[in-house]
Each structure stands twice: as C-alpha cells, then as structure tokens.
Amino acid sequence: MELLLAIVAGALYATGLYLMLRRRLAQLIVGLGLLSNGSNVLILAAAGVTRGTPPIITDTAVTADQFADPVPQALILTAIVIGFGVLAFSLVLAHRVHQSVDSDDIDMIRSDF
Amino acid sequence: MLLALPILVPLAIAIALQLLPHRPRLLRSIAFAGALAILATAISLLVRVEAGGIQVLQVASWPAPFGITLVADLFSALLLVMVGIIGVAITGVSFAGVDPRREALGYHPLILVLLMGVSGAFLTGDIFNLYVWYEVMLIASFVLMSLHRTRAQLHAAFTYVGLNLLASAFLLTAIGLLYGQAGTLNLADLARAWPERRTPALDAVLSMLFLTAFGIKAGLFPLFFWLPASYHTPPAAVSALLAGLLTKVGVYSMIRVFTLLFPDPGAGVYALILVLSATTMAVGLVGAIGQRDFRRVLSFNLVGHIGFTTVGLALWTRAGMAASILYLLHHMLVITSLFLISGLFLRQRRTTDLRALGGVYQTQPVVACLAMVPLFSLAGVPPLSGFIAKLAVIGAVLDTGHYWLAGVALAVSLLTVMSMARLWDESFWKPAPAPSTQAPLGATILTPIAWLVALTLGLTAAAGPVYTLSLRAAGQLLDPGSYVRSVLGEEATRVAR
Numbered sequence: 001m002e003l004l005l006a007i008v009a010g011a012l013y014a015t016g017l018y019l020m021l022r023r024r025l026a027q028l029i030v031g032l033g034l035l036s037n038g039s040n041v042l043i044l045a046a047a048g049v050t051r052g053t054p055p056i057i058t059d060t061a062v063t064a065d066q067f068a069d070p071v072p073q074a075l076i077l078t079a080i081v082i083g084f085g086v087l088a089f090s091l092v093l094a095h096r097v098h099q100s101v102d103s104d105d106i107d108m109i110r111s112d113f
Numbered sequence: 114m115l116l117a118l119p120i121l122v123p124l125a126i127a128i129a130l131q132l133l134p135h136r137p138r139l140l141r142s143i144a145f146a147g148a149l150a151i152l153a154t155a156i157s158l159l160v161r162v163e164a165g166g167i168q169v170l171q172v173a174s175w176p177a178p179f180g181i182t183l184v185a186d187l188f189s190a191l192l193l194v195m196v197g198i199i200g201v202a203i204t205g206v207s208f209a210g211v212d213p214r215r216e217a218l219g220y221h222p223l224i225l226v227l228l229m230g231v232s233g234a235f236l237t238g239d240i241f242n243l244y245v246w247y248e249v250m251l252i253a254s255f256v257l258m259s260l261h262r263t264r265a266q267l268h269a270a271f272t273y274v275g276l277n278l279l280a281s282a283f284l285l286t287a288i289g290l291l292y293g294q295a296g297t298l299n300l301a302d303l304a305r306a307w308p309e310r311r312t313p314a315l316d317a318v319l320s321m322l323f324l325t326a327f328g329i330k331a332g333l334f335p336l337f338f339w340l341p342a343s344y345h346t347p348p349a350a351v352s353a354l355l356a357g358l359l360t361k362v363g364v365y366s367m368i369r370v371f372t373l374l375f376p377d378p379g380a381g382v383y384a385l386i387l388v389l390s391a392t393t394m395a396v397g398l399v400g401a402i403g404q405r406d407f408r409r410v411l412s413f414n415l416v417g418h419i420g421f422t423t424v425g426l427a428l429w430t431r432a433g434m435a436a437s438i439l440y441l442l443h444h445m446l447v448i449t450s451l452f453l454i455s456g457l458f459l460r461q462r463r464t465t466d467l468r469a470l471g472g473v474y475q476t477q478p479v480v481a482c483l484a485m486v487p488l489f490s491l492a493g494v495p496p497l498s499g500f501i502a503k504l505a506v507i508g509a510v511l512d513t514g515h516y517w518l519a520g521v522a523l524a525v526s527l528l529t530v531m532s533m534a535r536l537w538d539e540s541f542w543k544p545a546p547a548p549s550t551q552a553p554l555g556a557t558i559l560t561p562i563a564w565l566v567a568l569t570l571g572l573t574a575a576a577g578p579v580y581t582l583s584l585r586a587a588g589q590l591l592d593p594g595s596y597v598r599s600v601l602g603e604e605a606t607r608v609a610r
Contacts, residue, residue, distance in 0.1 A: 032279075035278075042286055043293070086278060
C-alpha cells in the first residue's frame with residue numbers, strides 16, 4: 001500500500017511540476033493543485049498506513065503503537081483546507097488576469113513592461 | 114499569556130477592522146493602535162526573555178510534544194520587536210492617504226493579518242505550525258499584492274504567488290517526510306530526538322528540501338528571481354512591509370530549523386549555505402548595478418544583503434550568528450525606510466524610474482536628509498549601523514579563516530556603496546529633469562520614515578548593547594539543549610546536547 005501511495009505521490013509531483021513550468025495560467029494552477037495533493041499523499045505514505053486499527057483505545061492494556069497514527073491525517077486535513085483556499089485565490093487572480101489581458105499566457109501579461 | 118499576545122492582538126484588531134463601519138480615519142487609527150500594541154507586547158516580551166531566559170507557553174496546558182507550543186528566545190523576541198516597529202511605520206504611513214479602493218477592500222485588516230502571520234512564525238515551537246503561519250502571511254501578502262489590476266502588478270503577483278506556493282509545497286513535503294521518520298512535529302522534541310538518529314541520507318534530503326523552501330522565501334541565490342520581479346510593483350507601503358518582514362521570516366526559519374535539526378557544523382549543507390550566501394551577495398549587488406528604477410535597485414540590494422544574514426548560520430560560530438542577527442535587525446529597519454522613501458517619489462513624480470527623479474536635495478532638504486541615513490547605512494558608511502553590522506560579519510568571517518568570503522563581502526560592500534551613491538546622485542542630487550507639479554510632502558508621511566531613521570540612528574548609537582544581546586541570542590541558538598530544556602522540561606536534559 002505504501003509503495004502504491006509513494007508511486008502516486010511521485011506521479012502527482014512530477015505532473016504538478018511539469019504543469020507549473022507551462023506558460024498557461026490554467027495549467028499552472030492545476031499544477032499547483034496536483035503538487036499540494038502530492039504532498040498530502042506523501043505525508044500519508046511517509047507516516048505509514050495501518051489497516052483496521054482506528055486510534056480508539058478501549059482496552060487500556062494495549063500500547064499506542066498498535067494503532068493508526070491520527071496526526072498525519074490531521075496534518076493532511078489542515079493542508080487540504082489551506083491548499084483549497086490558496087487554489088481558490090489563484091483562480092480568482094487568474095480570472096482577473098484573463099479579464100484585463102484577455103489571455104492566459106503568462107508571457108502576454110507583461111507586454112506593457 | 115504574554116507570548117500569545119503578539120498573535121492575538123493583531124487577530125482581534127483585524128476582526129474589529131472588518132466589523133467596523135467604513136470610515137478611513139477610524140480604521141487607520143485602529144490599525145495604528147494595533148501595531149503600537151504589538152510593539153508594546155513585543156518589547157515587554159523581550160524584557161522578560163532578557164531577564165528570565167527562554168519563555169514557553171503550552172497552549173491550553175497540553176504538555177509539550179502533544180499540544181501547540183509557543184516559544185520565545187532572544188532571537189525571536191528581537192525580531193518580534195522589529196515586527197512591531199515596522200508595523201507602526203507601515204500603519205503610520207496610511208494616515209497620509211491610501212488608495213480608496215484598496216482601503217475599501219480591506220487593506221488595513223490584511224496588514225494586521227500579515228503582522229499576525231509573521232509574529233506567529235517567529236513564536237511557534239512546532240514545525241507544522243510554522244507552515245501554517247507561512248500560509249497565513251502568504252495569503253495576506255498575496256491579496257495585498259494583487260488588490261490592483263495593472264498588468265505589471267498582475268504579472269508580479271502571479272510570479273510571487275507561484276513561486277511562494279512552490280516553496281510551501283517543498284516545506285510541506287519536508288515536514289511530511291520528517292514526521293514519517295521522527296513521529297513528532299514539536300521543534301524541541303525533534304531537536305532532542307532527531308540529531309541522535311544519524312541517518313545521513315535522509316538528513317541530506319531533508320536539509321535540501323528545507324533549504325529550497327526557506328531559500329525561496331528568503332530570496333537566496335539561485336531561488337530569488339521572483340523577488341526583484343515582484344517587489345517593485347505594489348504601492349510603496351506594501352512593498353516596504355513585504356521587504357522588511359517576509360524575506361526575514363525565511364532567514365529566521367532557516368536559522369531556527371537548521372540549528373535545531375542539523376546541529377552538526379561539519380554537515381555539507383553548511384558549506385553549501387556558505388557558498389550560496391556569497392553568491393547571493395555577489396549576484397544581488399551586481400544585479401543592482403544594472404537597474405534603472407529606484408525600487409528595482411532596492412529589490413536587488415534586498416536580495417544581496419540577505420547573503421550577509423545567512424553567513425552566520427553557515428559559519429556556525431557565536432560571533433558569526435550574532436553578526437548575522439545584528440545585520441538582520443539593521444537591514445529590516447533600513448530596507449523598510451528605503452522602500453517607504455520610494456513611496457515619496459511615487460507620490461510626487463508618479464514613478465520611481467531614476468531618469469525621471471532628481472532635485473530633491475535642492476527643493477526638499479529635509480526629505481534628502483532623512484533619506485541620507487538609510488541610504489548610507491545600507492552602503493555601510495561609518496559610523497552608521499550598516500558599517501557596524503558589516504564589520505561584525507566580516508570580522509566573524511575572518512575569525513573562521515574564510516578569507517575568500519571576506520573578500521567577496523568587501524567587494525559586495527563596495528558595490529553597495531556604488532549602487533547607493535548612484536541612487537543618491539540620481540534621485541536626490543542631480544537637477545530635476547522636470548519641475549515637480551505636486552504639493553510638497555506633509556509631516557504625516559514623513560513621520561513614519563523619521564521614526565525608522567531615528568531607530569536606525571538609535572541602533573547605531575546602541576550598537577554595543579544590541580550586539581551583546583545578539584551574542585546572547587546566538588549563544589541560545591547554538592545551544593539547542595537550552596531550547597529543548599525550556600520546552601520539554603529538565604528530564605529531557607540527558608539526551609540533549
């Protein structure tokens with residue numbers, strides 16, 4: 001499972017970075033989204049995936065390391081929320097660029113330099 | 114409680130500013146009062162840290178590695194005072210008028226949110242919270258940057274947003290990998306457990322990821338290109354705020370995270386940081402020489418001088434770290450006042466292109482005198498603060514025997530003198546190409562600049578005590594054990610270095 005997640009994370013990073021190198025703003029934004037999802041998957045994979053043991057302790061005799069670690073999920077949740085906000089902002093910015101320049105080519109914006 | 118105030122005060126003020134009726138004078142006064150309150154809490158925090166050592170707040174009394182921890186050592190407290198000082202100057206400038214559309218869209222609350230983010234980054238004792246504070250100040254700075262819609266500003270905003278989000282992704286990746294291996298995010302807990310593990314391969318990966326993330330934020334060579342491409346377009350007060358605070362948060366985090374996580378001065382990453390610092394200085398200042406716009410010259414100077422502030426980390430000596438801290442304080446004051454001065458040109462001439470400026474020395478000697486202090490302080494002309502800070506850095510470099518680096522620093526200082534002399538000549542001394550049509554500048558806009566100039570002179574006069582304080586701050590940074598003990602309690606002592 002970890003291996004699969006690692007491959008998925010790698011693929012997301014690669015596509016994200018590739019799209020960020022493109023000139024079109026829409027692709028840049030999709031790239032940013034993929035990149036932040038890549039890091040979320042990576043957090044999950046790096047912390048290890050534990051099946052079938054939710055972190056709810058009913059029997060006090062067992063130790064904590066038998067359970068899934070809830071912290072990475074909390075981190076991912078925070079990162080998703082932040083990433084969503086940032087993505088929404090970038091979309092609005094791109095929309096304004098499109099309104100004022102009538103193009104989503106990043107090199108077209110600076111034509112009045 | 115005092116530790117949480119530099120975060121809570123701006124948050125409360127920002128919320129209040131959103132709720133209050135839209136009366137510019139009222140909003141400006143409240144934002145200014147908020148900045149003053151940040152300054153007051155920061156100073157009392159500094160006094161307390163100075164007297165009582167590292168201060169720690171475990172939020173809601175959750176014990177250290179599990180809850181949210183706020184930590185203030187001398188380094189953070191000194192920088193927090195700078196947040197207050199710069200905040201007061203920036204909110205003070207608003208009294209001289211803000212673009213009404215900007216003001217209606219929440220200019221003042223955003224400034225306060227940005228100050229909150231920066232304070233949070235300086236205070237947090239948890240590496241994931243550091244990421245969260247980064248996002249808080251980034252989103253505030255994004256909106257501040259893109260409240261306008263000229264093409265140049267939009268282009269600059271996109272460059273800025275894209276590169277900074279990339280840096281955030283790198284930071285998050287590093288944090289995820291670190292958590293996967295160490296199982297904790299508390300900086301003190303990491304400092305206790307991480308260096309003991311001795312996993313050179315993972316250390317190399319993590320240090321490179323952190324270096325890339327913080328390097329982009331700090332504007333380190335070769336990751337700085339977004340900075341001169343974006344800092345010259347927003348209104349002067351905004352670029353002054355960003356220039357004074359944001360890159361410094363990158364430097365701060367780099368010093369904080371590297372001293373705690375990789376306390377091995379022999380690690381290859383420090384040799385790399387040394388080379389990168391030298392290259393940053395050289396490339397930044399060579400870049401400044403070729404520019405023809407007041408603010409672009411300043412942006413390149415901002416980049417170049419970041420090199421001086423990261424040298425201390427690379428040298429890993431007490432004198433080096435102290436010199437870098439002193440340089441950081443000096444640079445924050447000076448670069449903010451210079452960006453504010455560029456705002457005077459924007460107000461009077463509608464441009465900061467050097468070819469269109471001039472004649473200030475004849476027509477407005479007071480403004481010229483005010484500008485002279487930060488210009489020549491940045492250039493390192495004795496006896497101003499820049500000279501003392503550069504002397505400290507170069508002295509520390511010579512102590513460690515890196516003579517080539519001292520050579521680079523001296524050559525870069527010469528280039529700074531050239532670029533500052535050019536700014537002085539082109540924008541103040543030479544006759545104005547066309548007489549200014551605008552009204553003379555009032556006291557409202559000059560007072561915040563005078564405040565920063567007075568503090569620059571104060572830093573010059575009090576350089577001795579401030580340097581002693583920086584030495585103590587450097588001592589704390591180089592002894593991660595004291596940080597660990599303060600956060601985790603005495604029982605952690607046995608494992609800490």
